[in-house]
Amino acid sequence: MVKIESFTSLKGGSMPDNSDNDCSVPQIGEYSNKYMEEYASACSSGNLPAVQQLIEGGKINIKEDYDEKNHITGLHWAASNNKLLVVDYLIRKGADVNIKDHNTGSTPIQWAARYGYVYIVAFLSKNGAKLDACDFNGSNLLHTAVISSNVMMVLYVLFFIVDKNHIKVDAQDSNGRTALYWAVTQGDSWTVEALIKYGASLSLPDNSGVNPLCVAIAKGYKKISSYILQHYDDYEFETEAYDSCLATAQRMRATDIFYSILSNNNYTTKGQRKKPISISVRRREFSIILCTYIMIWSSTYIFLQCTLFIGLLLSSMIAIFTVFFIQKTLIITSTSEASGRRCKSLVLSPFSLATFSSVLIAILTVGAAEMRDIWRPSLYYTITYLLGTLFVTYLLHYVYTSDPGNIPPEFSHDKIRQDMEDLLSLNNFDVSGFCLTTWVRRPFKSHISPLQKKRVAGFDHYCMWLYNDIALKNRKAFFYLLLALQILLYFHIFLCVSYFKSIQTAAWNSASILPFEALKQVLAENKKVLLSLIVATFQLLIVTNSFVCQLLTVLQGLTIQEAKMIKNFLYQETTDYQRYREYFNLRTESLIIYNTVNNLASATKIRPLKVIKLRERLPNKNARRRFLSLYNILNMCGWSTLVIPKRNKDKMNLLANEDIINPIYYGWKRNLADFFLTSDENSSLLCRLLHFNTTSKALLNGKETDFFTLYSLPSTRNHVSSATRLV
Structure with a gap:
């Protein structure tokens, strides 16, 4: 099981030990009864026929399917190993879903949550599991979900259990530690952000007076410390949290780290907020543009008035001084000021636009x-x-x-919960289907903007020369x-x-x-x-x-982002195919799909995506070298999409594949029409060509589609023929 690192590993001092959360379990071999050992092994491995044979043959009593010493049932083993079919069978046979083991006092749903198995927790919660149960350490389901370090597990517990008042987000265990405390202890920044965004308290200390910020400082987690400080009330931090954090830093010999975190977040070493800089982000942008214009025009004038060598030297000096001035005075270095994520570097500033x-x-x-x-x-x-x-x-x-097509974040808990339900029913409740930044279901062809840190529909790329994202609109x-x-x-x-x-x-x-x-x-x-x-x-x-x-x-009907993904999928020798499969929703293994309507589990087999490597397609080393040389030249120019095949029968296909490589290729004429024509069919052809998208709707395979809710792609196997009329 997951073990949390103790604070005693840090230099000097000591912090409360977390050995109470050690959730190690006995080995299956410790069972004295051979039938119990076989039963536990079958439940752990998901061998449903063996489990059925033992129970229906009378060798195992479902009401007493545990060893007397540890009290670990078959449901514990199946839940902690993500065996949904076995869990479903045991519950239908009458297994107790709320029985506790004798080691930690945890129920099967807590075992599943500790390992981050969302689908098991969802299934048990709908089949009578007690949601407010605590183990011997006073840890509830939210604590164990946080210990799993699976942010999707934490989000499920927050919106399906905490939101329905079964437990509280700031509930403390027997040592006074909250879920946020344990998330900070593990350095899990995604879980920390999720808990704070949901509304977890920042200042609740444990029984020894240590709060989450103290933990982050003692562990040296600068990113987490900065994020917590951004959400602290200034008065509360100055009057309450500062003294305890300073004492913790002194005890851990981490005062330098503490002062560095304060400085980066616009605090003095006394814990007081520095006077905010009056210049706004818009004024910063205007100032950067003005300085750049002065730099370009003055250096050009000097270059034209002097000899070549002197002109180059003086122009270079002006450019270096201007860039240094912009970086030191106009680029945001304070984390607390950078909440908009703009002007944080020259690339993420209007410097290139002004140039x-x-x-x-x-x-x-x-x-x-x-x-x-x-x-x-x-x-x-x-x-x-x-x-x-x-x-x-x-x-x-x-x-x-x-506006490039920013998808607004979701604040309605009912809508978030409904999106989670939909993703659970599709077996897609993970980071590929749910956006951790905006808490919305991730539409296809969307991406997180590096400029604004928002999810953008139809995202193509960030253009630093125009200081904006290029996307749907x-x-x-x-x-x-x-x-x-x-x-x-x-x-x-x-x-x-x-x-x-x-x-x-x-x-x-x-x-x-x-x-x-x-x-x-x-x-x-x-x-x-x-x-x-x-x-x-x-x-x-x-x-x-x-x-x-x-x-x-x-x-090809692609964006630059999608073209890069497919290109890497095809031609890189060491490629992780998981990102490609998740983005285009291509499953490559047998899936266990959880049906939230009738609480049944069914196994659905999907044909795997078979890819033959370039080495196998071009066995001749010289031929492969010539192709890769051509590909690298095209890649340097950004034209490598020329060698992206559409299907396995295309002439350009250098890799054999049983499925479509470009899942959104609908024919080049249809793709051109989708791009250049707006979705307003009542307007004339000329108006549709000249007008730009101002809403979230655009054409996809000739049909009006809302890209903010694009959760499935039209099939390319029956795309509109190139001879078909475009309008």
Whole structure:
């Protein structure tokens, strides 16, 4: 069983021992009766025929199916080994679901909870198990669930047992320790967050006066300590918790850790909250953008006014100083200030957005000022330049300010409980089906945003150049932005080349010098245009690469996140297939499905997903090396989705697979229609092409789908034919 590490392992001092929670159990071999030994072994291994034979043959009395010494029943063994079919059979035969063993005083449901077996606990709770039972140490079902270190087990107990007032979230065992205390002791940050979010008390001490924050500091858990401090009331911490935490830190010789945690959470060494910085996150963002603009424009001006070496040196110094200033003054380093998860690093700040936009503005300014003699005489050039600039500006602002598709967190306990029930009935109550951050059932094609730490529907990727997530509601706008940027940058490059050609020809004719020498003279005299040409060409390469990546994934009906997952699943030599199977809900083994309606357990066999490794498909070492070289080149450009097969019969399929590798490929024409058309069928085709998604609904396989509740994917085996009309 799980054993909790004692505080005595820390340097100096001593803390209350937790040996009382040692839940070691006797071995099966200790039974004196051979039938009891066979029975216990059969219950532990899930050998239902053997259990039936022993009980129905009269060798085991279901009312006394335990050894007199330990009082451990067959139901204990089956529950602690996750054998649901045996548990169901024993209960139907009349086994006592509330009998306690003589070692720890735990009932079968507590044994199951201690191991984190959610389905066993759910089944027993619906079949007469006493939910407020305590063992000899006073530990209830919530305590034992926390000791399992399975946050899904803890969430089930919170919403199905604590929420219905069977036990209290702050219930204390015989040593005065709460469930939060034990979660902190184990360093289980997910369970700590779940308990605090549910409403567990932070300040309840045990019988020796130690509270959960003291435990976190003594154990050196900085993340957990910071999370607890964020939810502490300032007055309560200063008047009550600070002295006990300091005393604990001194006894554990961990005062340096304690002061470091206080400093990171904006507290003084006296436990007083520092005066909050008046600047808000929005002001930080504006300040970062302003500083970046000043850096780009000043360094560019200095570079153009000086020689190449001096200009590079001074521009680099300005850039280094600006980045250092932003990191030290505008980037949030205090954990308590970073609750919004924004401006925590240069990548998660508008620094890249400001760099990209300022360079783009510089390019357009040079084009408008220096090359006006090229584009102004032509009405076509003028309209193209002005409309392109306006369209790019609008799309850039739209993508930056738009909601990408954030799924709101759930606060209704009834709705959370219903989602859990649904997931339990589907055998999918785990982190792949339930979001621990927002407490909602995880829809397909959703992901946690690295910027906002929220679940985003249709998540594609986080774009640091636009300082926003690209997802359901703004991905089409992002695609149009890439297309418009390519046209505008290509047009600017065309103007620069035309400008240099006209000046070169004039210089050549007037000075009677060679064309190459005339070109050198022109370039030296027009450094602004030359620099804008170089930067525009570089930006065009980056934008084109992103555009090709987006186009490839759109054609396959994927997001960048999904394409990476499938790519890793297919071509990496050492790949964990579990993430791929969970994401697309592909089961690869026989499952025990718990039916919450009629309390029956049934075994459903699902054909395993068979994958032949690349080594077996391409046995020739040189051929495999050539393929991997091509794949690595495409991967560096982000085009590796070119070699993602759709089915096992595709020509590009280099791996044999009995199932669909891309479960959301509905044909490239259908995928294009799903991406570019909104779900409003009453609008015209042009409006559906130009409008962006503002709701959670979009097309998937030609049907309007709510991506906030996308819990099942349409089948790809009967997808709409490519010859079928799109609208």
